[in-house]
Amino acid sequence: MKLQQLRYIVEVLNNNLNVSATAEALYTSQPGISKQVRMLEDELGVQIFGRSGKHLTHVTAVGEEIIQIAREVLSRVEGIKGAAAQYNRPDQGTLNIATTHTQARYALPRIIQGFIEKYPGVSLHMHQGSPEQISAFAAKGKADFAIATEALHLYQDLIMLPCYRWNRCILVPPNHPLASLSKVSIEDVAEFPLVTYVHGFTGRSRLDQAFSEAGLTPKIVFTATDADVIKTYVRMGLGIGVIATMAYEADKDTDLVAIPAGHLFAPSTTKIGFRKGVFIRGYMYDFIERFAPHLTRAVIDEAIQLRELSVIETMFKDIELPTY
Numbered sequence: 001m002k003l004q005q006l007r008y009i010v011e012v013l014n015n016n017l018n019v020s021a022t023a024e025a026l027y028t029s030q031p032g033i034s035k036q037v038r039m040l041e042d043e044l045g046v047q048i049f050g051r052s053g054k055h056l057t058h059v060t061a062v063g064e065e066i067i068q069i070a071r072e073v074l075s076r077v078e079g080i081k082g083a084a085a086q087y088n089r090p091d092q093g094t095l096n097i098a099t100t101h102t103q104a105r106y107a108l109p110r111i112i113q114g115f116i117e118k119y120p121g122v123s124l125h126m127h128q129g130s131p132e133q134i135s136a137f138a139a140k141g142k143a144d145f146a147i148a149t150e151a152l153h154l155y156q157d158l159i160m161l162p163c164y165r166w167n168r169c170i171l172v173p174p175n176h177p178l179a180s181l182s183k184v185s186i187e188d189v190a191e192f193p194l195v196t197y198v199h200g201f202t203g204r205s206r207l208d209q210a211f212s213e214a215g216l217t218p219k220i221v222f223t224a225t226d227a228d229v230i231k232t233y234v235r236m237g238l239g240i241g242v243i244a245t246m247a248y249e250a251d252k253d254t255d256l257v258a259i260p261a262g263h264l265f266a267p268s269t270t271k272i273g274f275r276k277g278v279f280i281r282g283y284m285y286d287f288i289e290r291f292a293p294h295l296t297r298a299v300i301d302e303a304i305q306l307r308e309l310s311v312i313e314t315m316f317k318d319i320e321l322p323t324y
Contacts, residue, residue: 003077005040006070008033009048013067014140017049017056072277078141079279086281092121093281098134098143099126101226103270106246108147111290119283130225138273144284146273147291150205158273159312161303163292164322165267168207169248170259171234171241178240179257186214186264193221193239195230206265207242231256246324267323276304294319 008022012033015021023030041048048063049056059067085093099108104126116124127137135154137143146158149166170189172178178188190211197204211218221239224230227247234241234256241256248258272288272295274280285297303312 001040001043002036003074005036006073008036009040009063009067010070010074012037012049012056013059017058019056075141075275075277079277082279082281086279089121090282091119093283094123094125095145095284095287096125096127096137096143097145097147098137099128099147100131100134100149101128102244102247103147103149104128105227106244107270108291111287115283115287115290118286122283138275141275144274144278145287147270148273149268149270155271155273157275159276159303160271160273161288161292161295161300161312162316162319162321163270163272163295164324165269166324167245167260167262167267168242168265169245170261171231171243171248171253171256172259173235173237173255174257176240176257178259181259184259184261184264186210186216189240189242189261189264190214190216190218193219194242195222195224195233195239196220196242197227197230198223198225206268210265269321280304292322294321 008026011022011026012019015025019030019033023033026033037048044066046062046066047060048066050058050060097108108126112124116122127134127143129137131148131150131154134143134146134148135158138146138155139157146155146160147163148155170178170184178184178192181188196207199205199208207218219239222230222233224233227243230241230243231247231253233239242261245258245260245262248256250258272291280300285300288295288300289297303315306312306315
């Protein structure tokens with residue numbers, strides 16, 4: 001059994017059982033991958049992949065277990081390399097972060113600026129995407145950290161730690177009827193066309209939940225993944241906006257009024273996650289603590305030891321997270 005063979009079966013699954021795409025991603029030949037996979041199956045005496053002719057059709061039950069273990073082995077190998085790099089080059093390396101536009105645009109700039117100033121030898125890469133894409137980046141090892149709010153069920157293979165809570169505001173032009181109300185109700189909001197996030201992005205589920213509980217149907221006329229785009233269409237008069245409060249910039253959005261909506265929508269929690277068994281280098285611990293000061297190295301190590309997400313959630317239940 002070779003590490004190369006383990007890497008091949010993991011990457012075949014990562015590429016949706018497409019051996020050609022796997023070969024292209026690994027800069028090798030399709031016949032070479034097929035041969036090595038067959039050799040591994042022959043050695044183990046089981047089929048990892050089901051086939052129809054020359055095409056892989058599915059992962060067998062035992063194949064799923066083998067690939068899961070292979071992921072852990074490869075992660076440990078990367079951990080050995082990370083430990084050596086931490087010893088030889090503690091302030092050099094790479095850091096890949098997968099997150100949404102809202103986090104990248106509003107929550108992370110100050111954190112990243114300070115991090116880069118302290119670690120000029122670390123190359124930092126940002127990968128923006130949907131919750132599904134973010135979880136895939138992290139699960140496949142293409143991102144060291146996933147920072148997300150929505151669809152946390154997608155991150156079951158990661159250790160997810162709570163960073164902060166946040167809520168929403170309603171954006172309207174200064175002359176809008178809602179701007180003159182002392183306290184806006186969910187019924188008031190339901191009277192107007194809405195411009196907000198695409199379903200599955202930036203706490204959108206909390207908005208849907210609030211209207212559902214009130215027995216109302218929101219008049220959503222436009223959705224986007226980007227708060228800046230939402231603000232553009234509010235300015236055009238397409239509707240009132242509902243965005244993360246952190247995305248309203250009072251010094252720049254002077255032509256819009258932000259109405260607090262914390263009483264209308266339940267707060268959302270942003271979490272940072274990483275793969276189980278991954279080696280966390282010193283500068284990675286530092287990044288997490290910069291982003292969420294309560295996540296010290298000792299706290300992170302304790303969560304790693306606990307491993308189970310339900311147990312980790314219990315660990316943080318009495319901690320009062322920052323709210324934005």
